Amino acid sequence: MTDIITTEQASLLTEIIRDSETIVCVCHQNPDGDALGSCLAWAELLRTVYGKEPQLIVPDQYPDYLQWLPNSEKIIRYDKHREGCDWTLAHADLIFCLDFNTASRTADMESALCGSPAKKILIDHHLDPDVQTLVTVSRPQASSTCELVFRLAWQLGCFEQLGKHFAVPIYCGMMTDTGGFTYNSCDPDIFFIISQLLTKRINKDKIYRNVYHTFSENRLRLMGYVLYKRLVIDASRHASYFTLTRDDLRRFHFMKGDAEGLVNLPLQMKGHRLSISLREDTEKDNLVWVSLRSVDQFPCNEMAAQFFNGGGHLNAAGGRLYCTMAEAVATVEKALKTFEEKLRN
Numbered sequence: 001m002t003d004i005i006t007t008e009q010a011s012l013l014t015e016i017i018r019d020s021e022t023i024v025c026v027c028h029q030n031p032d033g034d035a036l037g038s039c040l041a042w043a044e045l046l047r048t049v050y051g052k053e054p055q056l057i058v059p060d061q062y063p064d065y066l067q068w069l070p071n072s073e074k075i076i077r078y079d080k081h082r083e084g085c086d087w088t089l090a091h092a093d094l095i096f097c098l099d100f101n102t103a104s105r106t107a108d109m110e111s112a113l114c115g116s117p118a119k120k121i122l123i124d125h126h127l128d129p130d131v132q133t134l135v136t137v138s139r140p141q142a143s144s145t146c147e148l149v150f151r152l153a154w155q156l157g158c159f160e161q162l163g164k165h166f167a168v169p170i171y172c173g174m175m176t177d178t179g180g181f182t183y184n185s186c187d188p189d190i191f192f193i194i195s196q197l198l199t200k201r202i203n204k205d206k207i208y209r210n211v212y213h214t215f216s217e218n219r220l221r222l223m224g225y226v227l228y229k230r231l232v233i234d235a236s237r238h239a240s241y242f243t244l245t246r247d248d249l250r251r252f253h254f255m256k257g258d259a260e261g262l263v264n265l266p267l268q269m270k271g272h273r274l275s276i277s278l279r280e281d282t283e284k285d286n287l288v289w290v291s292l293r294s295v296d297q298f299p300c301n302e303m304a305a306q307f308f309n310g311g312g313h314l315n316a317a318g319g320r321l322y323c324t325m326a327e328a329v330a331t332v333e334k335a336l337k338t339f340e341e342k343l344r345n
Contacts (some may be wrong), residue, residue, distance in 0.1 A: 004151045005031065005137055010018040014156065016119055018331040020094035021303035023054040024118070028100035028129055029107040030256075031062040033211065035099040035289075037173025038123065040071050042096060044166045045149075049158045054096075055059065057085050059109045063257025065214050069172060070165040078109045085112065091120035097133070099145040101126035123148050127301070127311060135217055143184050146173030152191050159196065167200035169271050172207050179264060183295070183315045203214050209286050215258070226262055233266070234336055240266040263291040273298050273343055274336075278321075278328050288328040289323045298342055307335040309342040 003273045017023070025043050027035035032049070039056050046052040057308035060079045066072065077164070078085045089112045097103075101124050120133040125142040142148050150170050153159045171194070176229040178185040189327070198204065230242040244259065252258070264278035274294045281287035290308040293316055304310035308331070310319020321328045 001151065001193060003153060003155050004148060005135070005155065006138055006190070009135050009137075010156060012200055012320075013121065013152075016094060016121070016134065017050050017052065020052070020119070022088070022092045022118075023039065023052050023096070024092045024096060025056050025096045026055050026106060026109065026268070027058055027111075028105040029059040029099050031058045031060075032260075033066060033176030033315070034064050034071060034144045034146055034173035036062055036075070037171075037176075038098040038149050038171035039075075039165050040069055040169040041146060041149050042098060042123070043172070044071065044169075045153055045162060048159055048166070049156075050162075051086040051271055057108045057109070061154055061256050063260060064255065065211050065257050065260070066131075066172075068210050069274060071171050074298070080106075084189065085109070089113060089116045089118070092116055094118055095120045095133050097122045098149075099124055100127075101129040101138075102129070103131055103296065108210060117326045123152070126313075141187075143187070143190055144174045144177035146170045146177070147190065147193060150174075150197075154196075160201070163257040164200050164202060167197040171202055171204060172198050172211065174331055175204075176211060177316075179293075179316075180212075184313060192344065193319060195236070198249055212240065212261070216253075216255070218253045218255075220257040222248075222254070222258060223265070224264060225252065227265060231266060233269075237274075237336050238272055239336055240269075241278060241329070241336075242266075244277070245325055245331065246280045246282060249280070263293050267293060267295055274300070274303075275337075276323065276332055276335075278332065286322055288323065290319045290321060290328070292317045292319075298339075303335050303339055307331055313335045326334070 025039045027039050043054045043056055048053045054073045056073055057078055085150035095118045101115050106113055121135045122131045122133045123137045125145050128141045129138045226242050233240045264277050266275040277291040280291045292304055294300045301312045304312055304319045307317030312318055
């Protein structure tokens, strides 16, 4: 497996870690499996290999289906403990920024993060990183940030010292960011990594069940409602979209994480190339969250950047619109028309 940083960067990284006392790991708003997995795994490496006690701060709530992850009880939510987190960030020696390419993705934590005098190190797989750091570990072609954390552990010669509490979140993050290894996962190294994680006696089948088979009755009924009532299919363009309003979410007692994976369902249709989800924020007016998924070479990230104030990867991207749901639907229709040729080819 090829190295992902230079020998000089590896030496600098090791030196910075050893010289730092107060270390913090942070990730993006609305943390997913890769964000939490990379934070938890990297923190485990810092504890086990370097004897550090890093603090884990996430901007806001993360889904129930990830609360089983080892050491997740150590995570501190910025939105619940803002004053203490601000003090920690202001007095940190070193901050690891995991799974985000720009500080704005940390939402309300952005000001405290950017204002911290701590040294910063970025580990991420999104395009165009713009966080000011001493070391930037960026590989957009990687399946996930968890893959990069594994590769760093391997390159630094740390993997043999690590156990299940490292391997489980790594596998979870890689699995969730590839849709169960169904997209962005054709690099043979990915399956070498999996083989090595299995040597730590992880139960990959249980990890899958913990993530994908623990939804509530309300979530299951929400899925049926989306497919039957809300799905709009544009057959000529091999695309579809669906909307979820606040009223819909209240009707099905929506909890964070309940919408996870819904955007993938329309791609089960033969010949379908693009699926878009539009979901109203449960608290802020005129805020619509957008998720995009595609197959083959259709560029979700290009559409997200051009129309939805977002970005991401070729087959998985996201964004947000500051408008009503009706205006969001009009934007989707415009996007589908603009990308019509790529959708049909």
